[in-house]
Amino acid sequence: MSFKVNTLSPVLGAEVTGLDLGQTLGANLVNDIRQSWLDAGGLLVFPEQKLSTEQHIAFSSAFGPLFGAPGQPPLQETVSRYLHPEHPEIYRVSNKVENGEPQGRDRAGTYWHSDVSFRECPPTASILHAIEIPGTGGDTMFTNMTAAYDALSDAMKEMLAPLRAQHDFAQTAATQFAERLVVEDDLHGRNRAVHPVVRTHPETGKKGLFVNPGMTTGLEGFDRQESDAILGFLYAHATRPEFIYRHRYRQGDVVMWDNRSLMHYAVDDYGDQPRYMERTTGIGDRPV
Numbered sequence: 001m002s003f004k005v006n007t008l009s010p011v012l013g014a015e016v017t018g019l020d021l022g023q024t025l026g027a028n029l030v031n032d033i034r035q036s037w038l039d040a041g042g043l044l045v046f047p048e049q050k051l052s053t054e055q056h057i058a059f060s061s062a063f064g065p066l067f068g069a070p071g072q073p074p075l076q077e078t079v080s081r082y083l084h085p086e087h088p089e090i091y092r093v094s095n096k097v098e099n100g101e102p103q104g105r106d107r108a109g110t111y112w113h114s115d116v117s118f119r120e121c122p123p124t125a126s127i128l129h130a131i132e133i134p135g136t137g138g139d140t141m142f143t144n145m146t147a148a149y150d151a152l153s154d155a156m157k158e159m160l161a162p163l164r165a166q167h168d169f170a171q172t173a174a175t176q177f178a179e180r181l182v183v184e185d186d187l188h189g190r191n192r193a194v195h196p197v198v199r200t201h202p203e204t205g206k207k208g209l210f211v212n213p214g215m216t217t218g219l220e221g222f223d224r225q226e227s228d229a230i231l232g233f234l235y236a237h238a239t240r241p242e243f244i245y246r247h248r249y250r251q252g253d254v255v256m257w258d259n260r261s262l263m264h265y266a267v268d269d270y271g272d273q274p275r276y277m278e279r280t281t282g283i284g285d286r287p288v
């Protein structure tokens with residue numbers, strides 16, 4: 001099997017055609033995909049794949065261990081009801097309800113974020129399979145945090161270099177973002193971590209911003225107003241249109257993004273139209 005890579009936007013993203021992700025991919029192919037992914041800024045789209053949940057998990061596992069896999073930590077204890085009942089590797093994002101049971105977390109991620117950044121070791125790739133999509137709407141936006149960092153002045157880069165930020169799931173749950181979120185557990189403590197504001201990507205060696213409005217609560221050592229002002233600037237800067245690629249789904253699309261170098265945002269514009277996505281999440285390193 002060989003594949004073709006077509007750039008989706010100058011700043012971020014490429015589409016990979018010629019692959020059936022349901023097949024077992026050899027180590028060489030997996031390495032080539034990984035390199036294309038890094039070259040594309042950490043965002044690949046595999047259009048219109050027909051994949052079972054098991055095949056989705058098998059494809060994802062080729063890139064490293066997954067949260068929820070046997071012997072690995074769960075993705076997040078506080079929202080375990082949104083995991084797939086038979087496959088704890090699968091987090092479900094969906095507004096569907098069957099027999100009174102939510103089939104996933106409704107409107108997850110309708111704010112700029114990097115998945116579960118409040119973990120001590122946040123994820124590498126999230127791999128999302130779009131199984132049921134609205135007729136229109138329900139896009140996902142991605143922003144390139146490496147490009148955003150590069151575009152800062154040297155003076156700003158110097159100021160940010162030593163800074164650390166706290167991330168806490170309670171931030172997500174305390175805001176308007178949480179309207180439809182049901183948590184099962186004490187939010188405080190276990191879902192919290194401190195990370196550098198600028199992290200170095202372990203595979204590319206590139207620096208990127210690693211703060212996000214969904215989960216970052218504040219900068220260490222700064223008072224609230226100072227922290228809000230600096231973070232507010234960084235969020236406005238990092239979400240400029242020049243850094244963003246917006247993906248419009250076709251049914252079956254598999255989208256693989258790098259949580260170490262991107263933020264993403266689920267656009268909530270599809271009303272009651274059904275939407276069902278399954279996601280795997282790769283276990284990453286502690287950010288440095």
Ligand code: OGA
Pocket residue numbers: 093108109110115126128138139140264265266267277279
């Ligand atoms: C996610 C997420 C985006 C979307 O799965 O991590 O944020 O558009 N979802 O559903």
Ligand code: MN
Pocket residue numbers: 108109113114115264
């Ligand atoms: Mn997300």
